[in-house]
Amino acid sequence: MALINIIYTSIEGNTRAFISRLSAYAEQQHALNEDNPLITSKEISDQTLPGEEKSPFFVFVPTYLTGGNGIDSGFTEIMTNALGEYIESGDNAKYCVGVIGSGNRNFNEQYCLTARKYAKQFNAPFLADYELRGTSRDAEHIYAILRERWRKVNA
Numbered sequence: 001m002a003l004i005n006i007i008y009t010s011i012e013g014n015t016r017a018f019i020s021r022l023s024a025y026a027e028q029q030h031a032l033n034e035d036n037p038l039i040t041s042k043e044i045s046d047q048t049l050p051g052e053e054k055s056p057f058f059v060f061v062p063t064y065l066t067g068g069n070g071i072d073s074g075f076t077e078i079m080t081n082a083l084g085e086y087i088e089s090g091d092n093a094k095y096c097v098g099v100i101g102s103g104n105r106n107f108n109e110q111y112c113l114t115a116r117k118y119a120k121q122f123n124a125p126f127l128a129d130y131e132l133r134g135t136s137r138d139a140e141h142i143y144a145i146l147r148e149r150w151r152k153v154n155a
Contacts, residue, residue: 002037002150002154003037003038003039003040004026004037004038004039004040004058004146004147004150005040005041005042005053005055005056005057005058006019006022006039006040006041006042006057006058006059006060007041007042007044007053007057007058007059007060007083007086007087008041008042008043008044008059008060008061008083009043009044009045009060009061009062009080009082009083010043010062011062011080012062014062014102014132014133015060015061015062015102016043017133017134018060018102018130018133018134018138018139019039019041019043019060021133021134021136021139022039022134022139022142022143023038023039023041024139025136025139025140025143026038026039026143029143036147037147037150039146044082044083044086045082046082048082048086050085050086050089050090051086051089051092052089052090052091052092053090053091053092053095054095055095056095056096056097056150056153056154057095057096057097058096058097058098058099058100058127058146058149059083059087059096059098059099059100059115059118059122059124060099060100060101060102061080061083061099061100061101061102061114061115061118062080062101062102062103062114063080063101063102063103063104063111063112063113063114063115080114084118084121087118087122093122093123096122096123096124097124097125097149097150097153098119098124098125098126098127098146098149099115099116099118099119099122099124099125099126099127100115100126100127100128100129100130100142100146101113101114101115101116101118101126101128101129102115102129102130102131102132102134103115103129103131103132104131104132105131111129112126112129115129125149127142127145127146127149128141128142128145130142
């Protein structure tokens with residue numbers, strides 16, 4: 001049975017909570033049909049040592065920025081740098097098959113800006129977004145996207 005691999009960072013627990021909801025939904029779907037893959041996840045933090053990924057994975061990244069407006073006056077990514085460094089380590093980036101972003105829609109153009117930056121930097125598609133901790137509907141929607149992309153990647 002194939003497992004969908006997810007690498008993520010969670011600063012305030014929002015992404016961790018969403019991954020937990022997403023994993024629970026995947027378990028429900030797998031119980032209904034064994035062809036529906038389960039999810040395995042790895043949280044990256046400042047304490048994470050560089051590792052070597054050997055399988056395709058999706059990246060889930062929240063947005064934490066400072067300075068500028070994210071459009072014409074730039075921005076500085078903060079707090080998610082450990083995840084970016086982990087992906088840059090060794091050949092890990094070549095296994096990144098998609099990026100999912102989260103953030104607060106109140107920040108307008110900066111919403112999910114970090115995820116869009118990661119997608120460009122690691123040459124992977126920006127697949128979806130959700131706000132803050134996401135909803136059950138977000139989990140269903142994103143699981144469907146991951147499942148379809150995973151099938152294509154592993155075909």
